[in-house]
Amino acid sequence: MEKRISEEKAHVTAILKGLILTITSLLRNIFLGDKPTIQYPEEKRQYSERLRGVHILNKREDGSPKCVACYMCATVCPAECITIEAGESSDKSIEKYPVRFEIDMLRCVFCGLCVDACPEEAIIMSKEYECSFYSISDSVYKKEFLMNRPSLEKGELGYRPEINPNLRGKGGKFLPFSFFSKNKS
Known part of the structure; x- marks a missing residue:
């Protein structure tokens, strides 16, 4: 009791x-x-400088995509939302280019692994976090749409890899992993 x-x-x-x-x-x-x-449409929350927002496909000076269709971003993507179709480039310095580059935003989990995996820094993420669609077909962002994002012109870039200059060798290329295993003391 x-x-x-x-x-x-x-x-x-x-x-x-x-x-x-x-x-x-x-x-x-x-x-x-x-x-x-927070009264959302009128007030907006302050987010980190490294916010993982909507993707941006970087361009070269000539306006072509910086992507070399290596499929690394599509391979590393846990949601399998990136679709790439490669084509042979007429430029000898570039072996391949993406004929088709699509990201299904309904499947994307905004993890940033595609940004980390890209050896050419062709794909980055913006600070845009508002993406709404009227139809399911609008949720698949095509290459042209990804290359002409308004946040790219405003300079509102979010998550992108911060490359340590010590990891680059002569000519700005990445050093091989064997280099680091030999130099461990």
Whole structure:
């Protein structure tokens, strides 16, 4: 009997602590105006500089995509939302280029692995986090749409790999992994 009374006291104490916390929060929000709610269309939340937003496909100076259709981004993507179709390039310095480059935004999980995997830094992410569609076909972003993002012109770039200059060798190329295993001390 005594055990049951002590258990009930513990429950009542926990309930009272919860009620006190809730009432304190309510009164603080009413009288101090400390509201946690953001009125979304009028007010926008501040996000990190490295926000993983909508993708951007970088362009070369001549306007062609920087992508060399190596399929690394499509291979590493856990959601399998990237579709690439490669074509032979007439430019001898570029072996392949993407004839078709699509990202299905309904499947994308915005993990940023495609950005990390790209050896040419052709794909980056913007700070745009609002993407809505009227139809499912609008959710598949094509190459032309990805290359002409408004955030690219505004300079609102979000997540992109920060390359350590020590990882690059002569000519700006990445050093092979064998280089690092030999130089461990």
